Amino acid sequence: MHFVIMGCGRVGxxxxxxxxxxxxSVAVIDQNPDAFRRLDADFQGNKVTGLGFDRxxxxxxxxxxxxxxxxxxxxxxxxxxxxxVVRETFGVENVVARIYDPHRAEIYQRLGIPTVAxxxxxxxxxxxxxxxxxxxxxxxxxxxxIQLAQVDVHAGWVGRPLRALEEASGARVAYxxxxxxxxxxxxxxxxxxxxxxxxxxxxxxxxxxxxxxxSPPKVES
Numbered sequence: 001m002h003f004v005i006m007g008c009g010r011v012g013x014x015x016x017x018x019x020x021x022x023x024x025s026v027a028v029i030d031q032n033p034d035a036f037r038r039l040d041a042d043f044q045g046n047k048v049t050g051l052g053f054d055r056x057x058x059x060x061x062x063x064x065x066x067x068x069x070x071x072x073x074x075x076x077x078x079x080x081x082x083x084x085v086v087r088e089t090f091g092v093e094n095v096v097a098r099i100y101d102p103h104r105a106e107i108y109q110r111l112g113i114p115t116v117a118x119x120x121x122x123x124x125x126x127x128x129x130x131x132x133x134x135x136x137x138x139x140x141x142x143x144x145x146i147q148l149a150q151v152d153v154h155a156g157w158v159g160r161p162l163r164a165l166e167e168a169s170g171a172r173v174a175y176x177x178x179x180x181x182x183x184x185x186x187x188x189x190x191x192x193x194x195x196x197x198x199x200x201x202x203x204x205x206x207x208x209x210x211x212x213x214x215s216p217p218k219v220e221s
Contacts, residue, residue, distance in 0.1 A: 006052030
């Protein structure tokens with residue numbers, strides 16, 4: 001798959017090289033050509049000098065064929081503008097923006113633009129938003145048998161009670177992340193759009209749980 005990264009700082013360079021190491025094609029955009037020195041000498045991706053929200057620059061970077069886009073420059077406004085252009089003009093659904101102001105990050109998330117505030121930033125968080133649905137290991141107990149995992153959930157589960165997810169997958173919902181806040185589920189909790197689900201499960205059951213929850217729920221006959 002093809003990915004476009006706007007911003008070749010430490011985070012952007014790390015993301016670009018991580019994606020390339022996974023066998024993907026990558027284009028990196030930065031308005032300062034000297035920024036590309038942060039990339040390893042053997043980096044094979046496309047280095048594009050220009051503004052990440054400029055349409056011609058984005059086309060040069062291959063935005064028309066991209067699977068996901070990350071805006072990780074040093075400017076909140078530039079990142080959000082680029083994210084909106086990529087999503088609204090080019091129709092790229094997998095878009096994530098780096099935001100320094102956590103309050104603004106919450107606002108933009110409500111507008112449908114996934115954001116990662118710098119205070120909780122890691123390149124792994126961005127990678128998991130860009131790559132196809134699955135699970136991300138967050139913690140394991142001392143025995144290595146029990147896993148706390150962030151699990152992508154198919155949109156078809158939105159509006160259903162969390163107990164339905166548990167019954168179908170055999171895992172337990174530990175908590176939700178909702179608009180940047182942690183939420184402990186109650187007996188009547190329902191999955192909402194943009195919720196991030198964190199499950200407790202047996203490590204050996206992870207593939208089965210992933211298959212169930214990344215697919216639409218079965219319709220009862």
